[in-house]
Amino acid sequence: xxxxxxxxxxxxxxxxxxxxxxxxxxxxxxxxxxxxxxxxxxxxxxxxxxxxxxxxxxxxxxxxxxxxxxxxxxxxxxxxxxxxxxxxxxxxxxxxxxxxxxxxxxxxxxxxxxxxxxxxxxxxxxxxxxxxxxxxxxxxxxxxxxxxxxxxxxxxxxxxxxxxxxxxxxxxxxxxxxxxxxxxxxxxxxxxxxxxxxxxxxxxxxxxxxxxxxxxxxxxxxxxxxxxxxxxxxxxxxxxxxxxxxxxxxxxxxxxxxxxxxxxxxxxxxxxxxxxxxxxxxxxxxxxxxxxxxxxxxxxxxxxxxxxxxxxxxxxxxxxxxxxxxx
Amino acid sequence: xxxxxxxxxxxxxxxxxxxxxxxxxxxxxxxxxxxxxxxxxxxxxxxxxxxxxxxxxxxxxxxxxxxxxxxxxxxxxxxxxxxxxxxxxxxxxxxxxxxxxxxxxxxxxxxxxxxxxxxxxxxxxxxxxxxxxxxxxxxxxxxxxxxxxxxxxxxxxxxxxxxxxxxxxxxxxxxxxxxxxxxxxxxxxxxxxxxxxxxxxxxxxxxxxxxxxxxxxxxxxxxxxxxxxxxxxxxxxxxxxxxxxxxxxxxxxxxxxxxxxxxxxxxxxxxxxxxxxxxxxxxxxxxxxxxxxxxxxxxxxxxxxxxxxxxxxxxxxxxxxxxxxxx
Ligand SMILES: NC(=O)c1ccc[n+]([C@@H]2O[C@H](COP(=O)([O-])OP(=O)(O)OC[C@H]3O[C@@H](n4cnc5c(N)ncnc54)[C@H](OP(=O)(O)O)[C@@H]3O)[C@@H](O)[C@H]2O)c1
Ligand SMILES: NC(=O)c1ccc[n+]([C@@H]2O[C@H](COP(=O)([O-])OP(=O)(O)OC[C@H]3O[C@@H](n4cnc5c(N)ncnc54)[C@H](OP(=O)(O)O)[C@@H]3O)[C@@H](O)[C@H]2O)c1
Numbered sequence: 001x002x003x004x005x006x007x008x009x010x011x012x013x014x015x016x017x018x019x020x021x022x023x024x025x026x027x028x029x030x031x032x033x034x035x036x037x038x039x040x041x042x043x044x045x046x047x048x049x050x051x052x053x054x055x056x057x058x059x060x061x062x063x064x065x066x067x068x069x070x071x072x073x074x075x076x077x078x079x080x081x082x083x084x085x086x087x088x089x090x091x092x093x094x095x096x097x098x099x100x101x102x103x104x105x106x107x108x109x110x111x112x113x114x115x116x117x118x119x120x121x122x123x124x125x126x127x128x129x130x131x132x133x134x135x136x137x138x139x140x141x142x143x144x145x146x147x148x149x150x151x152x153x154x155x156x157x158x159x160x161x162x163x164x165x166x167x168x169x170x171x172x173x174x175x176x177x178x179x180x181x182x183x184x185x186x187x188x189x190x191x192x193x194x195x196x197x198x199x200x201x202x203x204x205x206x207x208x209x210x211x212x213x214x215x216x217x218x219x220x221x222x223x224x225x226x227x228x229x230x231x232x233x234x235x236x237x238x239x240x241x242x243x244x245x246x247x248x249x250x251x252x253x254x255x256x257x258x259x260x261x262x263x264x265x266x267x268x269x270x271x272x273x274x275x276x277x278x279x280x281x282x283x284x285x286x287x288x289x290x291x292x293x294x295x296x297x298x299x300x301x302x303x304x305x306x307x308x309x310x311x312x313x314x315x316x317x318x319x320x321x322x323x324x325x326x327x
Numbered sequence: 328x329x330x331x332x333x334x335x336x337x338x339x340x341x342x343x344x345x346x347x348x349x350x351x352x353x354x355x356x357x358x359x360x361x362x363x364x365x366x367x368x369x370x371x372x373x374x375x376x377x378x379x380x381x382x383x384x385x386x387x388x389x390x391x392x393x394x395x396x397x398x399x400x401x402x403x404x405x406x407x408x409x410x411x412x413x414x415x416x417x418x419x420x421x422x423x424x425x426x427x428x429x430x431x432x433x434x435x436x437x438x439x440x441x442x443x444x445x446x447x448x449x450x451x452x453x454x455x456x457x458x459x460x461x462x463x464x465x466x467x468x469x470x471x472x473x474x475x476x477x478x479x480x481x482x483x484x485x486x487x488x489x490x491x492x493x494x495x496x497x498x499x500x501x502x503x504x505x506x507x508x509x510x511x512x513x514x515x516x517x518x519x520x521x522x523x524x525x526x527x528x529x530x531x532x533x534x535x536x537x538x539x540x541x542x543x544x545x546x547x548x549x550x551x552x553x554x555x556x557x558x559x560x561x562x563x564x565x566x567x568x569x570x571x572x573x574x575x576x577x578x579x580x581x582x583x584x585x586x587x588x589x590x591x592x593x594x595x596x597x598x599x600x601x602x603x604x605x606x607x608x609x610x611x612x613x614x615x616x617x618x619x620x621x622x623x624x625x626x627x628x629x630x631x632x633x634x635x636x637x638x639x640x641x642x643x644x645x646x647x648x649x650x651x652x653x654x
Contacts, residue, residue, distance in 0.1 A: 017587065017588070024469055024587075025468055097654065101651050121654050128466075130653050134642060134649060134653050137642065137653075138643075139455075139614050139641070140610060141351045187600070247591070260347065260602075261347025261349075261606065262347045262606045264603035266599075266603070267598075268598070269599075269600075270595075270597055271596040271598070272593075272596075273514070273594040273595075274591075275591030276589060279587035283467060283468075284466050287465045305654060306638075306654075307646070307649055307653070308638075308646065311458055311635075311636075312635050314465035322461060322634055323632060324427070326464075327424065327634070
């Protein structure tokens with residue numbers, strides 16, 4: 001078994017994270033990065049890694065074991081996912097929760113037809129959080145599951161913030177309520193409203209002449225995004241935004257609070273504190289790329305999710321070693 | 328698919344927990360409890376559940392889908408595990424970490440020969456903690472893994488405590504150090520000594536005429552068990568022991584602290600707060616019993632561990648429903 005050859009399709013935050021993650025795994029090598037943009041405008045992750053145009057992808061079918069799809073979930077993956085699964089074993093981080101069943105079905109058909117294996121919706125949510133929601137309810141059938149997000153930068157809410165008239169730039173942090181987490185950890189299984197679970201903190205740079213009070217009012221009353229939360233708006237300078245808010249930290253908690261048959265309370269908590277959301281997501285994608293290659297070598301084709309993958313397939317170590325070291 | 332028929336072999340703390348857990352899972356029914364003791368001396372979990380003598384086990388082969396082995400890891404399972412895997416699909420919570428590879432090998436040979444499937448070393452440690460140690464290092468290859476136990480009652484250390492001359496009865500709680508956990512959560516990846524990670528709290532009832540200071544000295548200096556820890560010994564009455572220390576709470580933390588390829592720190596934490604150690608362990612066993620039955624129906628025989636089992640096999644829900652609800 002030589003090194004597995006990984007290629008990246010789409011080179012944004014996640015694509016860069018995947019390139020960095022492949023470098024941390026000795027059993028993998030980075031074959032190439034593919035982009036829809038002009039490759040000459042893109043800095044390659046290492047001097048040896050070619051950045052190639054998208055339309056050359058299919059020429060590399062035989063040289064790529066797993067293609068990691070790093071396009072956006074909204075516009076790129078619904079098309080790229082099925083299209084590329086017809087030709088490559090793939091992993092992706094599709095995260096439009098409500099559309100996952102139809103996406104799985106589309107990728108599954110294409111992957112089966114091509115004899116490929118695709119693990120979709122990989123990352124932390126969906127991904128590791130989904131896995132923990134499943135384990136929680138399977139191990140403690142009588143109970144409640146609580147997901148909290150943050151503290152972390154929300155891409156979608158930051159985009160919404162930037163669309164407010166008078167806002168030149170800005171970021172939004174989702175912050176889980178410590179009181180709500182403590183209540184859930186206590187095993188009391190509280191019913192929590194949207195407002196009780198999370199607060200939203202916005203940092204905005206104003207456009208010239210914009211009225212701060214007017215911007216704040218527009219933000220905190222925005223339906224769907226902010227109106228249902230306690231939201232704060234802090235005006236900062238463009239310099240401060242660049243200096244203090246360039247990272248993409250995120251994370252959160254999945255907590256299962258249940259009662260076992262003899263009447264005892266049991267609380268299981270899974271918590272992520274991510275210094276970089278895209279780098280962690282990329283790291284998860286790369287571990288599942290290893291699993292996808294192995295499943296394909298065994299002839300298990302079609303679309304799968306993290307719920308379907310045996311954990312030992314994620315590790316480069318042989319099963320005997322895992323049992324001896326980790327059980 | 329009717330209900331899966333579960334039987335219990337050995338009826339101690341864990342066996343009672345399994346009976347209670349089966350009652351929480353609508354797709355299962357409890358066929359019988361088997362014991363090496365005189366069945367007439369044992370209270371059945373429900374009036375309908377027969378308690379039967381051990382030597383009738385094999386007569387029930389065709390009526391049992393999964394036999395849950397609830398014997399002790401030290402003396403019972405090394406013999407019962409392989410012996411019963413020859414005749415039944417089984418799950419067990421074998422927890423002598425150092426002997427897991429040889430135990431897996433012995434059960435594997437028997438299970439394969441019998442066409443059965445056995446998932447061994449199931450529970451929380453080994454079990455869910457092992458799974459999280461694996462996920463931690465697979466997702467974050469550059470980093471350190473920290474396991475903390477407690478706060479909780481340690482069976483092994485309580486047994487050692489009770490062997491001290493002058494001790495009539497007693498329990499020992501393992502308590503993880505909050506300062507050590509905070510240091511690990513901060514991402515600083517500290518090197519921690521045994522003494523820095525956990526403290527040990529003993530509650531003892533003295534024998535008539537025993538000298539408290541003498542007992543305390545014997546406990547805190549006991550090699551392997553207490554000498555390497557900051558240990559406290561509190562003398563209590565037999566009434567207080569019965570009133571305050573009858574439960575078997577436990578739990579702990581598995582924390583992976585790593586750095587992804589772009590240099591960002593990432594911390595993943597899995598935490599259990601168990602009101603009852605045997606009831607939670609039993610609940611985990613029952614979910615893996617479901618997986619064992621399914622794997623056996625698919626023809627996958629031999630011994631497996633939690634590291635080898637796809638999470639979706641643990642849930643009574645069909646995969647499509649899991650994807651729609653939990654991803
Ligand atoms: N499951 C999870 O837990 C999880 C977590 C985080 C993110 N995600 C998902 O991951 C997806 C990708 O996230 P991302 O942060 O990598 O998005 P992104 O940076 O916007 O990149 C998405 C795509 O846009 C193109 N692109 C990137 N930079 C560009 C630029 N400067 N100009 C024009 N096009 C550019 C790239 O394709 P080309 O190279 O082909 O142009 C890239 O593949 C998100 O949509 C999200 O759904 C999932
Ligand atoms: N993996 C994990 O996370 C985990 C967690 C907790 C425990 N465990 C394991 O689970 C094993 C069983 O734990 P347990 O608490 O159920 O042990 P236990 O109560 O001592 O029971 C062990 C066996 O002893 C017999 N027994 C029970 N009560 C008895 C009594 N009053 N007199 C005589 N015999 C009696 C029963 O067999 P008969 O009915 O045949 O007599 C029973 O199967 C432990 O050895 C431990 O290794 C694993």
